[in-house]
Amino acid sequence: MGQWALLWVLVLATACYLALWPGQVVPTVANGNGTRPTLVLDAGHGGEDGGAVSLTGVPESTINLAIVERMDLLLGLCGRTPVVLRQSDVSLHDPDADTLREKKASDLKNRVMAVEDTEHGVLLSIHQNMFTNAKYHGAQVFFASTDGSQEWAVHTQEALRQAVDPDNERQAKPIPDTVYLMNHISCPAILVECGFLSNPEEEEKLRSESYQLQLAAALAGAWLQYEKNL
Structure with a gap:
């Protein structure tokens, strides 16, 4: 078996393990009629x-x-079809937005609209962290104020710790009120800062396809575990 084939087997095994992981009971989130939610995958930023x-x-x-693309593929192999907000390096702004500021504002409003227009949508937004001190590292999950978001975030943070970084002691936290997307949606939502681009060792990992796959598997597995309790 080739190196990449073996890696895919290990990644799928990780996702399946986390999906079946009995270590934590995930609270249910009522959506009003028992309909299974649709996961919306948001790759933060894009374009300019x-x-x-x-x-x-x-x-x-x-x-x-790259992480969203791998999540989409893994979830597809598990029979799920998430909504992916962007599938290339583009901004989602309106054509009449001219300046970078206008494009950013339009992009965020359009992402909110796309999430809100997704029937039974549930949002997972992928980002990377940065800090002036290079010593900081580790993924961290933030949650919106909407029902079910905190439980999902806590579960996802633990899944990342178990599958990717056992020494990561970070805890899930509420999202700051300055994050537009996460504060203008009405559905359960989490934002995952997958690591610090300002930390040399972690930056090297985050650029590698193998680590991106590991992160995608952990996040996909955590979602599948969370989803089956909805």
């Missing part, structure tokens, strides 16, 4: 808005999209 830039010059938007 690359987000944070890694130590080696890679824009956050590229890494965000």
Whole structure:
């Protein structure tokens, strides 16, 4: 078996393990009629808005999209069809937006609209962290104020710890009120900062396809576990 074939087997095994993981009971979230939710995958930033830039010059938007693409593929192999807000390096702004500021504002409003227009939508937004001190590392999950978001975030944070980084002691936290997307939707929503682009060791991992796959498997598995309790 080739290296990549073996890696895919290990990644799928991780996702399946987390989906069946009995270590935590995930509280249910009522959606009014028992209909299974639709996962919306948001790769943060895109186009002219690359987000944070890694130590080696890679824009956050590229890494965000790579992880979302792998999540989409893994979930597809598990029989799920998530809604993916962007599938290439583009901004989702209206054509009449001219300046970068206008494009960012339009992009965020259109993402909100897309999430809100998704019937029984549930949002997972992928981002990368950055800080002035290079010592900080580790994925962290933030949750919206909507019903069910905190439980999903806590579960996802633990899944990331178990599957990707056992030494990560970070805890899920409420999203700051400055994050437009997460504060203008009405559905359950989490935002995952997958790691710090300002930490040399973690930045190298975040740029690697194998680590992106590991993150995607952990996030997909956590969602499948959470979903089956809805």
